[in-house]
Each structure stands twice: as structure tokens, then as C-alpha cells.
Amino acid sequence: MRFAKTGAALLAALILATKTGVAPVGPANADDYPSKDIQYIVQAGVGGGSDILARTLAKILVDEEMVPVKVLVENRSGGAGTVAYSFIAKHKGDPYMLGGVGVSFFTTPLLGNSPVTYRDFTPLAAIGRSPYILAVRADSKVQSIDDIKANPGLRAGTAAAVSDPTLLSAWLGKEIDTEIRVVPFDGEGEVLAAILGGHIDLIFGNPNEILEQVKVGSLRPIAVTAKERMASLPDVPTFEELGIDIVHTQLRGIIMPPDQEPEVVAYWEGVLRKVAESDAWRQQYVERFSEVPAFVGSEEFAAEMESVNAVYEALMRDLGMIK
Numbered sequence: 001m002r003f004a005k006t007g008a009a010l011l012a013a014l015i016l017a018t019k020t021g022v023a024p025v026g027p028a029n030a031d032d033y034p035s036k037d038i039q040y041i042v043q044a045g046v047g048g049g050s051d052i053l054a055r056t057l058a059k060i061l062v063d064e065e066m067v068p069v070k071v072l073v074e075n076r077s078g079g080a081g082t083v084a085y086s087f088i089a090k091h092k093g094d095p096y097m098l099g100g101v102g103v104s105f106f107t108t109p110l111l112g113n114s115p116v117t118y119r120d121f122t123p124l125a126a127i128g129r130s131p132y133i134l135a136v137r138a139d140s141k142v143q144s145i146d147d148i149k150a151n152p153g154l155r156a157g158t159a160a161a162v163s164d165p166t167l168l169s170a171w172l173g174k175e176i177d178t179e180i181r182v183v184p185f186d187g188e189g190e191v192l193a194a195i196l197g198g199h200i201d202l203i204f205g206n207p208n209e210i211l212e213q214v215k216v217g218s219l220r221p222i223a224v225t226a227k228e229r230m231a232s233l234p235d236v237p238t239f240e241e242l243g244i245d246i247v248h249t250q251l252r253g254i255i256m257p258p259d260q261e262p263e264v265v266a267y268w269e270g271v272l273r274k275v276a277e278s279d280a281w282r283q284q285y286v287e288r289f290s291e292v293p294a295f296v297g298s299e300e301f302a303a304e305m306e307s308v309n310a311v312y313e314a315l316m317r318d319l320g321m322i323k
Contacts, residue, residue, distance in 0.1 A: 043084035045187025049206040080160040101253035125272040126253035126296035130206040131226035156202040157191035165204040208289035232290040
């Protein structure tokens with residue numbers, strides 16, 4: 001893909017570089033894009049759902065030759081997503097940096113704990129949705145939702161102060177009129193280790209985080225937050241089937257720093273569409289982790305980010321987390 005630049009645009013870029021001492025990072029410096037490796041910043045630790053998605057996507061992009069360069073994944077966890085998202089937002093106009101939309105993308109700014117919000121990024125596309133599985137350790141005495149209700153104070157893990165597992169734990173507690181204590185950890189991998197080690201009682205995890213543990217018999221699923229039962233867990237009911245009004249999936253979207261050229265957005269929108277429609281993505285991600293397949297283009301993704309933010313805001317207000 002070639003980007004044509006006028007002499008005036010190049011002159012403006014050179015003037016900006018002279019004033020700021022920073023060379024422009026956009027396609028103005030290159031005849032062809034992309035011409036160097038892409039950096040994918042993950043806002044969570046290694047082993048969690050966001051990390052697995054990033055590494056699977058990076059592998060497919062390279063292995064299937066969908067991009068002519070490498071995609072290098074870098075984890076920048078901390079601050080409930082603030083570290084990574086602030087880092088991405090600072091690289092205005094940099095077309096060589098990607099990031100993923102996690103729950104903290106919305107919830108941390110709503111809490112007033114982030115200098116950036118979803119409006120400070122360039123939406124490229126959404127390529128899937130993740131339901132959540134409520135599970136316990138295989139040898140747990142908790143066999144059902146009724147057992148959770150009968151044992152107030154059970155502990156659930158979360159990778160951020162306010163995350164989907166935090167919200168779902170509070171939501172479930174409210175629905176069944178019991179207390180579920182939420183214990184924060186530094187990443188999804190630590191939450192998984194905590195439940196396997198018997199340090200917490202419950203886990204709300206995406207399929208790509210815990211399904212393998214379910215398959216090998218380390219974890220036992222109780223219910224799923226999807227609208228319909230998961231094909232990989234046909235015997236596990238949805239919350240709605242159990243008479244509990246909980247339906248929720250996590251949007252899997254890809255973003256870039258702000259101020260991207262339209263050609264850059266169009267390039268990545270096209271690439272991500274190819275990914276979402278590929279056999280490799282279906283086999284290595286959607287089917288493997290029982291994700292909900294989806295593709296949402298850039299403009300529609302931007303509109304959906306607005307609606308998703310509104311959903312989180314309403315839920316957090318209802319649960320008393322924000323005023």
C-alpha cells in the first residue's frame with residue numbers, strides 16, 4: 001500500500017520535526033506501509049484473555065502473510081489499564097502501534113482514574129466477542145448458584161479494581177441477594193493461579209482464559225453469561241436459564257493511537273476483516289476458545305464503543321460504584 005504525500009505535507013512534517021525535535025512517525029517517512037515491525041501493546045499480564053488474543057492475532061497476521069512485517073507483542077500491565085492506554089495515546093499519529101480493547105478501557109476512566117478515555121484512540125475494528133464462564137475448582141463444595149447464595153462471603157478474583165469479573169460478581173450478588181467478595185490481582189493469569197491454588201472460590205473467566213482448565217478437569221463450570229449455551233459446554237446453563245438476569249459478552253476490538261490517516265485506518269480495517277473471515281482465526285481462536293465470531297468495521301466500532309461505555313456507566317451506577 002502506497003501513501004502519496006504532497007510537497008506541502010512533507011514540508012509541514014519537517015517544520016514540525018524541527019520545532020519539536022521529534023521526527024514524524026507516520027507514513028510521511030515511508031513510501032510503503034507498513035515498512036517496519038508493528039508494536040502491539042497489551043494492557044494486561046501474560047496469560048490473560050487480552051494477551052492470548054494479541055498473541056494469536058499477531059501469529060496469524062504473520063503466518064498467513066496478511067502483513068509484510070512482524071507484529072511484536074509487549075505487555076504493559078498496571079494501573080487497571082492506565083499504563084498501557086496512556087502509553088498508546090501519547091503516540092499520536094504513530095501507525096506502527098496497535099492495542100486491544102479490554103474492560104478497563106471503559107471502566108477505569110469512568111472511575112476517574114485515567115487521563116485518557118475511549119475517545120482518545122482510533123478504532124480499527126472489532127473481531128469477536130467473549131462470553132464469561134462462572135467456574136469453581138473441581139473439588140469445590142460449591143455445586144450450584146444456590147450454594148453460592150447459601151454461603152455469603154465467597155471470594156472471586158479480578159485482574160483490576162473494576163473489571164468484568166468485578167462487575168459480574170457484584171451483579172450476581174445483587175441478583176441472588178448475597179455477598180461475593182472480590183479479591184484483586186495483577187493479571188488474569190494470577191487470578192487463574194489463585195483459584196487453582198484454592199486461594200479464591202469463584203472465577204468469572206473468558207473461554208480463552210479457563211476453558212482448557214475446564215477440559216482437563218481442574219475447573220468445573222457453573223453457568224455462562226452468553227445468551228445461548230456454548231457449543232463447547234453444552235451441559236452448562238446460561239444465567240438466564242437459571243432465572244438470573246445476566247447476559248454479558250466482552251467486545252474484542254483493536255485500536256490505534258489518535259490522529260491516524262484515513263488510509264491507515266482503511267488498511268487495518270481490511271486486514272482485520274481478512275483475519276475475522278479466515279480459517280486460521282476460526283480454528284485457532286473462535287473454535288478453540290468458544291468465542292462469538294464477529295466483525296465490526298471502524299465506523300460501526302466507534303459507535304459501539306459509545307454504547308458499550310454507556311452500558312458500563314449504567315451498570316456501575318446501578319451497583320453504586322460511581323455516582
